[in-house]
Amino acid sequence: MKKLKFIYTLWLALPLVAVISGCQKQLERINQNPNEPSIVQPDYLLSNGIKANVDTYWGNEASMEAALLYVQYWSKIQYTDPDRYIPAAANIQTVWSNFYAQGIEDFTTLVQLGDSLPNPNYKAVGLIMRAWLFQNVTDLFGSVPYSQAANIRQYLTPKYDEQKDIYTGILAELKTAAQLIDETGNPIQGDILLAGNMRLWKKFANSLRLRIAIRIADKLPEVSKAVFAEVGADAALLVADNKENIQLNYKASPNQNPVGRNRETRNDYRISKTIIDKLKALNDPRLTIYADKAKDTSVHDLIGVTNGLPVDSAARLGFDRTSDIGTVFKTSDAPAVLFSYAELLFIQAEAAQRGWLSGNAATYYNQAITASLKQYGITDSLVTKYLAQPAVVYNATNYKQSIGDQKWLALFGNGLEAFAEWRRLDYPQLKPAYSGVLQGKIPLRLTYPSTEQAVNRENYKTAVATQGADVLTTKLWFDAF
Incomplete structure (x- = not known):
């Protein structure tokens, strides 16, 4: 009996659905504005x-x-849960x-x-x-x-x-x-x-x-x-050179770069100690481009913040005694890079190393680093000096480390692509957040x-x-x- 009642109720409902559907279509026809295009441009x-x-x-x-x-x-130096x-x-x-x-x-x-x-x-x-x-x-x-x-x-x-x-x-x-x-x-x-x-x-x-x-x-x-x-x-x-980098060139408000918009009302981000330490160890000329000096003039160095500090520990460091990311990345008209010439050259270096492209992997690798440095106006003499360092010279026996470390530096600011390539290459070898909640793992x-x-x-x-x-x-x- 209950089964028959359910079927009966269902069939009663079907005409109602049809009526509602027909009414909706009729309303759609009535409510169309003849002065506006019905097809999206x-x-x-x-x-x-x-x-x-x-x-x-x-x-x-x-x-x-x-x-x-x-x-x-x-x-993060404040609201550190995401970190x-x-x-x-x-x-x-x-x-x-x-x-x-x-x-x-x-x-x-x-x-x-x-x-x-x-x-x-x-x-x-x-x-x-x-x-x-x-x-x-x-x-x-x-x-x-x-x-x-x-x-x-x-x-x-x-x-x-x-x-x-x-x-x-x-x-x-x-x-x-x-x-x-x-x-x-x-x-x-x-x-x-x-x-x-x-x-x-x-x-x-x-x-x-x-x-x-x-x-x-x-x-x-x-x-x-x-x-x-x-x-x-x-x-x-x-993509053939830095002039062909695929990037959205932002403008003034309300079309400003999201990082610039963020800095209009917030001050809870800092540059990571991890990348500051790496840039310093390599005498990398991008250091003063990627990071700003602390506002407190008594601090005579660029100070990065350890990832994943507890709220109280981060707060004690002080907003004015730590370094924010470089100005070039947080102005309203800073470009958002979707794909760079440097990235392409790193890809070609790895493909050459794997035997999928003719040419020398080390040559592509050096060209990739050069493209990244030149992207920020680094002089030729500094580029040559940087490439000559033993810690930078391409290592074919562990190409994932050479490419991984330098690609990570070159992709600075492009977090999503860097996150994918760090997972794939396993370099640089990052330490988990200081007080991370994943039992010593990184997401x-x-x-x-x-x-x-x-x-x-x-x-x-x-x-x-x-x-x-x-x-x-x-x-x-x-x-x-």
Whole structure:
């Protein structure tokens, strides 16, 4: 009897659902504004997507409160929980929501619009930016929604794809994007990143392919080798000098750099003692660029702060007697670098060492360091002196240490990429936070946001069962050693 009642009630409800659905569609037709376009403009999607997602990438939740602390570029002198590996749940949720709702959704729409527009460059740029976002999302979390993401009408609760499939998928998408680009075609509008320079967009796509190829080098070497064979040595297809660094050039408020915006109201970050000590040990001329002098003039040195101090210990150091990051990184118009020429050269050095590129690994390595130093205006004489130091000279027998240490120095400020490469190369060898809560370990990922456990629980559980426990210390697939 109860079963019959349930079926009867269900069937009674179905017409009501149909009525509600019909009313909703009717209201949608009535409420359309004839004076406003019903189709989103591609230029708006592009400019909004770039700004919102570079802000997230370079900003507070993903970078300042997580990656920059984990790789010990920055430290905290106040509110030290994130530096002790106690992330705020709201921050993790913001990273996930922003990248998906403000990025992957926008760029997927741009890709779809591109199929109906007479200009294929919109689709190409949408594919490139979406691939860049997926790379960052999987770098941070591991298995994430990919193949069913941004299609909420069909997949209300998308499955989680394994990291291997995400990397190989975006490699294919980037190749497609590079092939789609028409350098002599109609210009695109709304491009606040590369000002419509389609040759540079193609170089960005191919350079990203090399980044991902080296990321998976220890797990899928044959796939990586094939990518380098195709585009790895062709300078015409890749970022070619510091002038071609892929970066968003910020402006004055309200379009200022997120770090500059942060410093308008906060003063709880400092440069890490770890990187200060490394720069000093190498007589590195970037020292006074990466760090500012303490405001207290009685302090005659650049003073970094140990990562993960308890609140009371950090407070006793004093705001004015410790060094903040360098001014060049915290001005309102400081650029947010997405991909640099120095990074490309480090990638090529490693590929040459692995036998995937012709040329000398040490030469690429020296060129990479030179590019990083020249990026900050270091003179040629200082570059030569720096490269000649025994501690800097390339060591082919332990190339991961040479490349890992110097790539870490070169990526300063770019916390998410540095965090991924530190995990992959295992250099520099960082000590865990002084009072970290992970039993002497450093985070290897971000945990999934709690909303996923609530609204996408079955797919979340499947991902965790495959990948490992949903904790900060679970090693991701690309991190082979």
